[in-house]
Amino acid sequence: MHSFMPLTTVFPGLVWAMAALALVQTARRAALWRVGSAAPVAWLHGLARLPRRYLVDVHHVVARDPYASRMHAVVAGGLLAASLLTALAILPPLAQSRAYWLLVALAFAVTAVGSVLVGARRYPAKQKRLSAGRFQILPFLLLAYAVGGTLTALLLAVGTGGIALPFTLALAAAGGLGLAFEVRQGPMRHAVAGALHLAAHPRPGRFEGRPDTALQPLDLEAPRLGAEMPADFTWNRLLSYDACVSCGRCEIACPAFAAGQPLNPKRLIQDLVAGLNPAEPPYAGNPYPGGREAEGERGPLARLIGPDARIHPDTLWSCTTCRACVEECPMMIEHVDAVVSLRRYQTLERGALPEKAIGPVTELRQSGDAGGRPLPARTDFAAGLDLPLMADRGQADVLLWLGEGAYDLRYGRTLRALVRLLRQANVDFAVLGPEERDTGDLARRLGDEATFQALARENVATLAKYRFARIVTADPHALHALRNEYPAFGGPYTVVHHTAFLLELIRAGRLTPGRLPDLSVTYHDPCYLARYNGETEAPRAVLDAIGLARVEMARSGKRAMCCGGGGGAPVSDIPGERRIPDLRMAQAAETGAGVVAVACPSCTAMLEGVTDRKAEVRDIAELLLQAVEAGR
Amino acid sequence: MKIAVLLSAGRHPVSGAAVLPRLEAQAIRIAVRLGEAFGVLDGGSAPFGLHAGPDAATVADALGQGLARIEHLVLPEGVDPVPALAEHLAATAPDVILAGRRGQGGGESGIVPYALAAALDRPLIADVVSVAPGDEAGTLRLDQSLGRGALRRVVVRGPVVATVHPDAPASLAYAFGRARRGTIVSLEPTAEPVAGPAIPVEERPYRRRPKIVKGAPAGGSAAERLKAATGESGAAASGRLLVDPAPEEAAREILAYLRRVGVVAPDSTRPNS
Ligand code: SF4
Ligand code: SF4
Numbered sequence: 001m002h003s004f005m006p007l008t009t010v011f012p013g014l015v016w017a018m019a020a021l022a023l024v025q026t027a028r029r030a031a032l033w034r035v036g037s038a039a040p041v042a043w044l045h046g047l048a049r050l051p052r053r054y055l056v057d058v059h060h061v062v063a064r065d066p067y068a069s070r071m072h073a074v075v076a077g078g079l080l081a082a083s084l085l086t087a088l089a090i091l092p093p094l095a096q097s098r099a100y101w102l103l104v105a106l107a108f109a110v111t112a113v114g115s116v117l118v119g120a121r122r123y124p125a126k127q128k129r130l131s132a133g134r135f136q137i138l139p140f141l142l143l144a145y146a147v148g149g150t151l152t153a154l155l156l157a158v159g160t161g162g163i164a165l166p167f168t169l170a171l172a173a174a175g176g177l178g179l180a181f182e183v184r185q186g187p188m189r190h191a192v193a194g195a196l197h198l199a200a201h202p203r204p205g206r207f208e209g210r211p212d213t214a215l216q217p218l219d220l221e222a223p224r225l226g227a228e229m230p231a232d233f234t235w236n237r238l239l240s241y242d243a244c245v246s247c248g249r250c251e252i253a254c255p256a257f258a259a260g261q262p263l264n265p266k267r268l269i270q271d272l273v274a275g276l277n278p279a280e281p282p283y284a285g286n287p288y289p290g291g292r293e294a295e296g297e298r299g300p301l302a303r304l305i306g307p308d309a310r311i312h313p314d315t316l317w318s319c320t321t322c323r324a325c326v327e328e329c330p331m332m333i334e335h336v337d338a339v340v341s342l343r344r345y346q347t348l349e350r351g352a353l354p355e356k357a358i359g360p361v362t363e364l365r366q367s368g369d370a371g372g373r374p375l376p377a378r379t380d381f382a383a384g385l386d387l388p389l390m391a392d393r394g395q396a397d398v399l400l401w402l403g404e405g406a407y408d409l410r411y412g413r414t415l416r417a418l419v420r421l422l423r424q425a426n427v428d429f430a431v432l433g434p435e436e437r438d439t440g441d442l443a444r445r446l447g448d449e450a451t452f453q454a455l456a457r458e459n460v461a462t463l464a465k466y467r468f469a470r471i472v473t474a475d476p477h478a479l480h481a482l483r484n485e486y487p488a489f490g491g492p493y494t495v496v497h498h499t500a501f502l503l504e505l506i507r508a509g510r511l512t513p514g515r516l517p518d519l520s521v522t523y524h525d526p527c528y529l530a531r532y533n534g535e536t537e538a539p540r541a542v543l544d545a546i547g548l549a550r551v552e553m554a555r556s557g558k559r560a561m562c563c564g565g566g567g568g569a570p571v572s573d574i575p576g577e578r579r580i581p582d583l584r585m586a587q588a589a590e591t592g593a594g595v596v597a598v599a600c601p602s603c604t605a606m607l608e609g610v611t612d613r614k615a616e617v618r619d620i621a622e623l624l625l626q627a628v629e630a631g632r
Numbered sequence: 633m634k635i636a637v638l639l640s641a642g643r644h645p646v647s648g649a650a651v652l653p654r655l656e657a658q659a660i661r662i663a664v665r666l667g668e669a670f671g672v673l674d675g676g677s678a679p680f681g682l683h684a685g686p687d688a689a690t691v692a693d694a695l696g697q698g699l700a701r702i703e704h705l706v707l708p709e710g711v712d713p714v715p716a717l718a719e720h721l722a723a724t725a726p727d728v729i730l731a732g733r734r735g736q737g738g739g740e741s742g743i744v745p746y747a748l749a750a751a752l753d754r755p756l757i758a759d760v761v762s763v764a765p766g767d768e769a770g771t772l773r774l775d776q777s778l779g780r781g782a783l784r785r786v787v788v789r790g791p792v793v794a795t796v797h798p799d800a801p802a803s804l805a806y807a808f809g810r811a812r813r814g815t816i817v818s819l820e821p822t823a824e825p826v827a828g829p830a831i832p833v834e835e836r837p838y839r840r841r842p843k844i845v846k847g848a849p850a851g852g853s854a855a856e857r858l859k860a861a862t863g864e865s866g867a868a869a870s871g872r873l874l875v876d877p878a879p880e881e882a883a884r885e886i887l888a889y890l891r892r893v894g895v896v897a898p899d900s901t902r903p904n905s
Binding site for chain 1: 697802807808
């Protein structure tokens, strides 16, 4: 009896030692986060919401991989429960209770099961998207802690123990202290950084049900514009990159990665981590396509971007800002914000835009259109249609925002269909015509915040002259800028996408489409409508209203794959092994649908540009017009 | 190596906004590359811009497109900039003076660089697309565009004025942060102000010029008459159409064409012809 009495204290003591070690390791890591710049964080609110953010928002993403979800619930739940229960056994009444130790043993046994699940993803062969490196020892540490803990608790429960106890306890200690040690730069960092990141998330709106996707305006008076080195990021962004578990979910969602362009979002985040911390263990996941090795100096003040730096400029300019990575990331990391901060520095401070993007951005700055085309020519697509100008009318129910697509011959067909539908439904609408400037979306995604802000101010001033209830646009990029990004520049507008507006007209009986049952169609979600604005239902409802046979692609809705047209990627034109639109069109072809329905000028242009296309590319407005004409 | 770029107040050809003329932005890129080649990128010896006119705001864009400093000779509206520029350039004596081959949206006389070269007694190399250090010390190698992709290489010794051709590499991107850091130095010219020559201008709305129909066939089918009327029987139609030719024959035809338009030197060394 006497011999195991102290062990009931030593075992809980081990867990307390683990906690202390984890705390020390966290503090050492936190010293690195503190080099970041200041950020406003509502700590109390964030901490209070932490359980909800974890259980609802994180779980929503994790559950897309049911195996990973179950694995994590078992292993993390078991680990937390077992460690907490053991730690509490420091209280003598609990330590004396054999039933209590049985409970502890049970919790450790659950952890052991979870550890086996963790191991099964990595042995005998690791899943392709996972990283190796320190993560490969994680199952062993977990197993040692869990099995050691189970046996120790069992022995304490039955009250024998004797000679075996020191061994089981040593096993638990090896595993447990190893896990705590890994909090600084190993796999267990994700637990601490992930929890803190959830509380201090830079986009808290994500958890309150709003699509918090607008880029944050840059103060153009700031001494340094954008991020050149790790220390230029705010501290909670640095923290967020440390939360990455290297799960590779972002990697398999990334269109640029799939096309063999030199971008891998996981690697990008890991490069930001390794850039901050020179002692970081080497990266052990899939490389950037093209296989460029990391080079250049590291440290909080090291230059991150450059042909000779950690991240090659081509990596930075390959991103289409599609947010697929953000949508899939279980750690709620904001990759696009990182890309745009880095681009802002390159563009604003160094003028280091990709060569092919310089022309369009310069034209945008000088003439209000990326193609340098005359602004009055924007309405040329409507020659022969009656297109009322706001300048003549002064007010209208609906202001129709035409966007850049209006200059495009192919897309002009879509806009003509839309205008005819609006006429048909007797909508009181008008356009800005020559007064409409580009929203500046292209400039903003390419990091040219100065041009974006100048255009935003001009457009806001123009819109202030007229009275209208809503803006309707067929361009999701314009929609996103006007709806989510212009409020920061004094323009709060109600902005409706044309698909939602057309659905409204159908439901109100102002459009009475016939049915087109002979067409089979698959709908391609635009990133800036689905992921940036959460709108996936209206376009489908319009298609259903005209009785089309609708099939879904494997990736659809908020998880759809990008067409390659966003974020200035078409003008930057970074070479890859394949083209993104070809990949997307092939996915559409798998459905066997004869028509790919689109709802965005960029998607139209990208998908129409695919050679050997079997399916037709039609905008929802065009399909609806056909149905309305068939219904007469 | 001192490099000056002449900057003029321009207008965007489509929007009419006050912008730096495109050719001058291209000239800046040439100046920056040349400065890099000579290792004079920073400090007082870096390439600088020079503007003479009432307001430097219109050329301030040059600060974001590669220049760190602009010297502004303040002149009243309507005054001929050449005497002030010549006086200032004679005093500062840059080794290379770069200018656009003509302005954009202003007077567009295209004469200022020539007037300056004459006043400074320097050679003027027109329509360059690149300027680089020559093989011999103290020389410069300039590539002049002859149009249609043809280039002529010129090597000069001593100070030179050069005008830039549109085929030169496109301008550098505008960097807002750099523009913020750049400086504009205002200078009072001492030269007597002389009114600029009044350039007779007449404004007319733009109208596409009708195509001149040459040798329209009197008879012929409707398609032939249409072809003639739309100019389709012009230069483009005068070529030979070869369907599925042998590679050698195709290559010969292409070479012959390139010789005809002067891109490739005439063939004088063929032994048996
Ligand atoms: S936003 Fe899209 S393209 Fe950019 S890294 Fe994420 S998934 Fe890749
Ligand atoms: S960034 Fe997110 S999705 Fe990508 S590997 Fe890290 S945790 Fe996974």
